[in-house]
Amino acid sequence: MNINLHHTELSRANGPGLRLVVWVQGCELNCKGCFNQPTHNPETGLSIPVSALAEQINALDSIDGVTISGGEPLDQALAIEALINAVHREKNWVLYTGYAPKEIFRDATMTRVVKAVDLTLAGRYHSNAIHPYQHKQLIKTSDRVDIDFFRTKRTVEFVVSSLSMTKTGLPIQQTSPDAVKRCPT
Numbered sequence: 001m002n003i004n005l006h007h008t009e010l011s012r013a014n015g016p017g018l019r020l021v022v023w024v025q026g027c028e029l030n031c032k033g034c035f036n037q038p039t040h041n042p043e044t045g046l047s048i049p050v051s052a053l054a055e056q057i058n059a060l061d062s063i064d065g066v067t068i069s070g071g072e073p074l075d076q077a078l079a080i081e082a083l084i085n086a087v088h089r090e091k092n093w094v095l096y097t098g099y100a101p102k103e104i105f106r107d108a109t110m111t112r113v114v115k116a117v118d119l120t121l122a123g124r125y126h127s128n129a130i131h132p133y134q135h136k137q138l139i140k141t142s143d144r145v146d147i148d149f150f151r152t153k154r155t156v157e158f159v160v161s162s163l164s165m166t167k168t169g170l171p172i173q174q175t176s177p178d179a180v181k182r183c184p185t
């Protein structure tokens, strides 16, 4: 089974601790004002075997956990479920999704994914929200992820490489829409 990726990135701004962020490619929700539109097209991206991504994650001894964002992770729910099952249990999981709980719990595979991760931030992005998480519902299935991180921290992170610079996280004030890379779902 393959998973379609936009990219992966180490981050301290997408959940507590040092995390690998898996940005999936493909989203059918088209939230108004979404500032991550390059992740929408499911026909683009990098399709790789779930086992290969799991191997990469298992080799990252220094990370505290994995954050899955996008794009819309639950549009690839079977692949995400397979990934979680293939990763060593000591890693904790945070899931961002634009689907609301009532939509998730109508679908058996999406439900299994949400039960398998430690924390889900669920619900559509609202571009006029005071805080990006204002309209999110938190679904917590364990105590392994500190949910205060999402209530109190407004970290902004710059990732610089020889080819590009990206910005992710929660700025104190709204920045220009294309400046923030995190999927706000």
Ligand code: SF4
Pocket: 027, 028, 029, 030, 031, 034, 035, 036, 037, 039, 070, 071, 072, 097, 098, 099, 124, 125, 183, 184, 185
């Ligand atoms: S905010 Fe997230 S769920 Fe909504 S359209 Fe953008 S990528 Fe999709």
